[in-house]
Amino acid sequence: MALARYARWDGPGLPFTIVRTPVPDLGRGEVLVEVDLATVCGSDLHTASGRRPGPAPGVLGHEQVGRVVAVGPGEPRCADGTTVTEGLRVVWSVTASCGECPRCRRGLPQKCVALRKYGHEPLTAARPLTGGFATHCVLLPGTTIVAVPAEVPDEVAAPASCATATVAATLAAAGWMLPWSAGNGRVAARTTTHEPDADRAPADGVGADGGRAVVSGAGMLGLTAVAMLARANAHVVAVDPDPGRRARAVEFGAHEVAADGADLRDADLVLELSGAPSAVQSALAALAIGGTAVLAGSVSPGPAVPFDPERLVRGLHRVIGVHNYRAADLRTAVGFLAATHRDAPFAKLVGGRYRLDDLDAAFAAAHRGPAPRQAVAPRD
Structure with missing residues (x-):
């Protein structure tokens, strides 16, 4: 039986514990991703220090990039109708929404009544792979999945799932249609979402x-x-x-x-x-x-x-x-990084390359700075 590893967070001030777990069988619409690189976000630091409440025990981490290694029944599909396939290099949204509740129907899936949030879920022994600080993550139905071009480095792609998409959400909320915005014909990223049309006009x-x-x-x-x-x-x-x-x-x-x-x-x-x-x-x-x-x-x-x-x-x-973001914002984020990473020094914003076993050291380095992010390679 294949095994995965995850870093269990037990509460503020306590060290991470590395736990082995069987890779679960996938349910309908679920996707299993092998994490190539995760980054330590500021909200991870706030949670680990106790400044921001979070369920303990849990698996932190919500900025990451990886590759699809298994797809559950039901052929999960992208917004353009493309089937999610093994080998696809992806980032995914921080949230998974039901698509059916009043908030989702109002166009607020990022505040779904039944919202699930990667890196913010209470740990369950049967389904522990819910955060980025693990070798694998199980993506639920209602998660936005965006393909990442091969030329975008891992260090640049991982923060798209939180930092870059959140900024795209702030500008979309203000009415800015950026050159990389989803729906303007320049973003080729693929998205899986419950939203029937995630594109927005300014x-x-x-x-x-x-x-x-x-x-x-x-x-x-x-x-x-x-x-x-x-x-x-x-x-x-x-x-x-x-x-x-x-x-x-x-x-x-x-x-x-x-x-x-x-x-x-x-x-x-x-x-x-x-x-x-x-x-x-x-x-x-x-x-x-x-x-x-x-x-x-x-x-x-x-x-x-x-x-x-x-x-x-x-x-x-x-x-x-603005809190969390919508599917179109993650698409904009990936389009922006693909278009600009060669002339903007985003790779310099990520320091280190820590193993999962050294996650405590990665968090300590993130507190010290000066790099805004520290990289964790769970499978190194």
């Missing part, structure tokens, strides 16, 4: 080709946002208190940098990706008339942030929250 108001955009936080998400916006002809201002991060933002295309956003004004678009309460306040204060603020960094408990409702009303402002 909303009225802010759009690509011009405008002043502020990116608050120059970590993995912020640098990705800088690169996307700069290539969409926005004038990009990157805000981060760390001088090293500000310098890196210039490498990714920022036209201006600032240590904080307190004095910034007249922004058509602000993406708040740090989650710092003071940064959220600055983001709202920076908006120009008709401007849009998208908040995606506030994913851990924190203090409430006051805002001026009169300014919002008179300024015709939009304030949007």
Whole structure:
């Protein structure tokens, strides 16, 4: 019987334990992927440290790339009708949705009533392969699966499942149709999803080709946002208190940098990706008339942030929250990375190459930085 290995997380402050388990028989619509590379995301760090609640024991990890090694009954299919086949190199969404509940029917599958979330599920002995820090992961029906071109390195592809797709979701929420957006004829990635049509047209108001955009936080998400916006002809201002991060933002295309956003004004678009309460306040204060603020960094408990409702009303402002993402966003993410990885230094953002047995060391290195991500090769 074939065996898989996974890293069991038992709670904040406790070391990971490597566990062997039989590779399960697949149910209808399920797909088994062998993980080639996973990356340690900031939310993994928050969960492991206890800053963000998470079920323990569990299997963390939700940014990864791998290859399909088995397909369950029912011939799982991509959105374009293509059958998922063994050998396909893929990334997959952080969530799996039912496709039938009221939220899914409203176009909010990322908030499905029966949502399953990779790297965030309680451990069950019979079905433990639910996270990226394992040699294998079982993909459930309702998971978006996107094929990755061979020329995109593992270190570049793995973060697509969280960081890159989340940034694509923030820009889609703001109404930006990027050159790599799903549905514009330039993305050839294939998707499996319950959504009948994941493509979206840009909303009225802010759009690509011009405008002043502020990116608050120059970590993995912020640098990705800088690169996307700069290539969409926005004038990009990157805000981060760390001088090293500000310098890196210039490498990714920022036209201006600032240590904080307190004095910034007249922004058509602000993406708040740090989650710092003071940064959220600055983001709202920076908006120009008709401007849009998208908040995606506030994913851990924190203090409430006051805002001026009169300014919002008179300024015709939009304030949007983004959490998780939809199928089209992951497709956009892969299209963006395929198109830009040769001229944007995304590979430099991933440090190390740790074995699964050395996952504690990978997390320690991720806490120290300076690379925004640390790589884990589960089968090394």
